[in-house]
Amino acid sequence: MLIVSEEDIKVAIDPNELISAIEKAYIIQDKATTNIPDRMHLDNNENTLLLMPGFIESVFGTKLVSLFPKNTSENKPVLYGVMVLNEAKTGEPLALINGNKLTAMRTGAVGATAVKYLAPFSVKTLGIIGAGVQAYHQALLISNVRPFQKLIICDKNISKAEVIKDDLQNKLQNIEIIVTDNSNQTVIDSDVIVTATSSYDPVFDIDLEKLENKYFFAIGSYKPDMQEIPLSVYKKVDKVYVDTLHAKEECGDIKIPLEKGLIKNENIVPFSTVITSGELLEQASLCLFKSVGMSLFDLTVAELIYNSAKEKGLGQEVKI
């Protein structure tokens, strides 16, 4: 069994391969050979354990993710994870992969894929609300698909934004990066906005007329009572794209506006239909994509990491 660390993952794959692995996941999402159950949520007080199993034709696997919101005060990541990848014919375990890095990179690639298909080439400013682990990877991956001139990193705790700014500036040398704790101004000044917080309440509140030509990618809310996007946004969007329809039960950002009649069931659209239709989308003046995350992404990306690690001699082979 190959043990694949965070450092191995960094060396193993590049952004374009990652985005292709996410596109592949959308293409096989509805195929009979793909078996992806809704993930299991096990809540324990404020903490959550997510069990994310799934099968695709060539491999199967399970990602175990813990979400401990109070870790922030301990200066530790909110999210820890490990992924076990198995060979599909025999069930033989192939790899144990660092799930934190896998999750952050695949979620960054999900964001990049959404921007690639939904946002026009004219977008200039990327704004990210929440400056944690996901924000850092969203910035790295999304900046591959559009030539952004400016990146605004916003966090209610501005020192968190300052922490990731320097590292990002080294990697994204052609982009001006600024930090702020003003989320409303971040939305006003940005074309593409990622919300990557663990907030229970909407993370901004601006007038409807300031919401023209904005492309939102919301990744935070993972429980029915968690929201990042204010309800006013749903009065203006025609369709809301989701990576999985499970969002209707699991995420406040879909469940609450649905229950309040602010969006219709038929207007919640699986993003896979965009990828597989091959048609150019009519440019919406306001666009919202809510990502829940699913084991299908972990599987296609884990398979890519495993194959690349084997090819490049990365990781540590152990007998278990």
Ligand SMILES: NC(=O)c1ccc[n+]([C@@H]2O[C@H](COP(=O)([O-])OP(=O)(O)OC[C@H]3O[C@@H](n4cnc5c(N)ncnc54)[C@H](O)[C@@H]3O)[C@@H](O)[C@H]2O)c1
């Ligand atoms: N959709 C997916 O596939 C997916 C994948 C991984 C993580 N997530 C979710 O993304 C969220 C962020 O994850 P992370 O690992 O980056 O967490 P993190 O704790 O590292 O970062 C979150 C940041 O958001 C900031 N924040 C919280 N509320 C805010 C607000 N109202 N305004 C501005 N900033 C605020 C916090 O100060 C913190 O710096 C979590 O909810 C996590 O579960 C989703």
